[in-house]
Amino acid sequence: MTHNNSEVQERQPLSNARLGVLVLLGAETMLFSGLIGTFLVFRVGNVTWPPPSHIGIELPRVVTGINTALLLLSGYTMFQAWRAIQKDRVKQLRNWLLITGVLGLLFLGVQGSEWVQLIRNGLTLQSGVYGGIFYVLIGCHAVHVLSAVIWVFIVFAMAIAGRFSGDRYTGVDTCAIYWIFVVALWPILYVLVYLS
């Protein structure tokens, strides 16, 4: 049904799909701005942070720091996947994608176990704004990582099916853009939520 008047599109520096994903990231940025803004309102509005009632609950800074490194690494592997397909190396693409996806899953796994630990220690969604904004903000990012991981595995499956080549890799491109966004967002959240 699409009438890609390709005669017009070919002149454009970015294909529709790539541009569309970039535009989407604008909206995602604003979504997180809303939540980060909320976090800052609470953070700045409270003299002691965590608020007195929560003193004693420590966020797992070190483990999360290592986890941050994991995620940043996955950004690198995604970049390698993208480089590979540009050079038409489909096999390398597959490997790098797989590593990326697994790293993403690992990140989620570590996060999940941390959450279980925290909830055992008594930090829940209902623990005032401190617990509330922690779970909502970090959880919102986790949902994004999860969807990005699913996307990576879809692209991985498509790569196995041989759908990409050196001059046809929009699917990899869009997924990589999104992945990099999700990865790049994390250090900001880490510094704000865990270290500030």
Place this chain on the structure above:
Amino acid sequence: MLQWLPENVSTFGQGVDDLFHAIYWLTLIVFILVMGTLIVFLIKYRHQEGKKADYIEGSTTLEIVWTAVTTVIVFVLAMFSYPQWNNIKSPTQFPDNPDVVVQVSGKQFNWDMTYPGPDNEFGTDDDLELENELHVPVNAVVHIRLTSIDVIHSFFVPQLRLKQDALPNRFINVWFEATKAGRYEIPCAELCGFGHSGMLGYLNVHTQADYDAWVQERWPQ
């Protein structure tokens, strides 16, 4: 239109009304100019047989003129407004040494007034709590600690030209000086639930003598 403004009975109210009048005349003139031009154009340049429209793409000069003129008007207006606003709302510019301090607390759907009593401290035994009735002397500086115990309400006295939202868990300082004795309504101006319409208190502005008598009656010494 301006004749509908309720009577003004506060010291800062005149400043608000003056700005109101100024903007009224400013916008009226702008409106007449714009509409007048529009109507003249509509009549003069209506389609007539054999007459063709002129090809005019714009004019940078005119563009600059109306940009500059509007900018100047806007900034002049702003200049005149800052002091009025600060005078009413900026706690650092409130008149010091209030004659009366009251805590007003909104709740669904009443105003609670708390007087600190002779010791001038809240939370002591001689505090006086009144529901929906606020008593102040005329020509005296009144400070209000405005708060709420549930949702947001808004303290509004039309004749004082005063409005301020009351927020739960926050204290907002408000001041006024009434210039005429009388009984004025204090409607709630912010939607606060099904009783919002009709949430109503009264501001009783007494002459100094009456006020002293009222105080005497409440806290006999």
Place this chain on the structure above:
Amino acid sequence: MHDNEHASHDHEESFIRKYIFSLDHKTIGKQFLIYGLIMFFVGGGLALLFRWQLAYPDQPLPIIGASQQYLDEGEVVTGADKMWERIYESDKEEWLEINMPSGVITPEFYNMLFTMHATIMVFFVVVPILVGAFGNFLIPLMIGTRDMAFPILNMLSFWLAVLAAIVMAVGFFVPGGHAAAGWTGYAPLSADPQWTGVEWGQNLWAISLLIQGFSSLVGSINYITTIINMRAPGMTFFRMPLVIWSLFIVAILLLLAFPVLSSALALLIFDRLAGTTFFSATAEGGGDPLLWQHLFWFFGHPEVYILILPGMGIASELIPVFSRKPIFGYRSMVYAMIAIAFLGWIVWGHHMFQSGMRSEMGNFFMTTTMLIAVPSAIKTFNWLGTMFRGSIRFTTPMLHGIAFVSMFVIGGLSGIYMANTPVDIFIHDTYYIVAHIHYVVFGGSLFAIFGGIIFWFPKMYGRYMNDVLSKIHFWLTFIAFNCTFFPMHILGVGGHMRRISNPQQYEFLMEPTTIKFLMWQFEFQGFIGMNIFITMSAFTLGFAQLILVFNFFWSMYKGKVAEQNPWQVNTLEWEAPTPVPHGNFGQIPTVYRGPYEYSVPGEESDWIPQAQPEHAPATGGD
């Protein structure tokens, strides 16, 4: 998808593919239009209900109330009663009994009525029509392409909007009633059912708006991509018609503003359903009572420009066409819209002047807000300049265009009062604001919508709308609109608060007043008379809209058949055959000049279509 060959035989498509789950931007545009018109009646009907209460507080509603007597007394009196009898037999009985005992609107129900009135009008009428309908229909046609960049997402955008409307409608019938915290949904009122007694209504309100947010997100991604990537050869940015510019800017605003509301709505839902306390300052470890307002208005102010910019775009099409002149200052019109969109992000605090923000912030927001008068002045004077030395044809779309300009000026000027912090202390939360709202959104956006519908109807359906009916509709609407909303300024100056269900509870609104005007003297019993007058005008206004809708559907089948370019317009949509086939153009047109080349000196005809090659190098625009 490799099915370009489908283009020629769309007659093979099934009914469902063609009219319901259509991927064609024109069909989706028309779907949005009809969706918006239906919701307009819902929103308007709610307004009429509460207008009755304002004029005749605590008196039974006419038809509904009369038959409610039957319910109480068990007697059938009138034909209307017979009509309602059946309804009473169903569950509705209880619903009416709760919300309108004896036919009188309760305060709870009143709050719910204006909340839903505004929510529906803003999110389900004006945005879907301006952005959904005109955006979809016009963008591909006017930039000269065959369809949107992502047709499937486009269809998804419409059906998400339908889903949102259904969720919103369900809210009316859940126990506890629908959301009743105003369209602004101020927390903490909205954040905890204990304050309002509204349980699922507020949740559904939030969920519905979240869905609507997805719909807008998908739509705006589509618009932005399409406009950037798919313009016809020669269609440079500065040869785009202004309505496309406005839609482009609005898509960016929607894209960036709506997610902020979504984050706020998500937090609200957590507060209501998961026990968090982001907005409840009174709870232990509790949140911030102003947080919601900041988030809401950070979205909300750009939102009001979303409501007006496409209207400005439409007016900028109508006025040059019917003045047979180029638009005055094309580029400054574009820059002015960009300036409005940009300034729109840093003025949100003007809704919160009385909320207890620091007074320095008040000064900042006052200045930025009033600065918006500057680009608005540019727009207004450029429209006037366009008519200057023109050859004005008073067609019905043009009448709406003129009405747009004049009503927008009134609404904009009243904005100056409110932007002025000291004056806003008095008029905040009074009917002055209500007057402002309706002058900009009804006087502005809706007149533009009406004008746009009549103007593009021949392209949409291949027929004209009946001109006599259109003219009657215009004049009735124009007069009734001013009679309804102008007196609200006076109510506001008198201190009449908004969102109150019974003004007669206040003495200062009931005081007898004498007004002298020249040699006449008028006596007023408070604002009662004025409220009655407003209500009667509102009913007239509602009646006028019935004419529009009748005309719309009747003309779809019975209207006079229109030729391809009935108004002699330059822009590309009129190059396409009527009715526009699937794929729009036989061959993608090439664009040679700006969109407003009317009455070019030395030319025989007074218009030169954008795609007409012979003429010498382009003059306007680029």
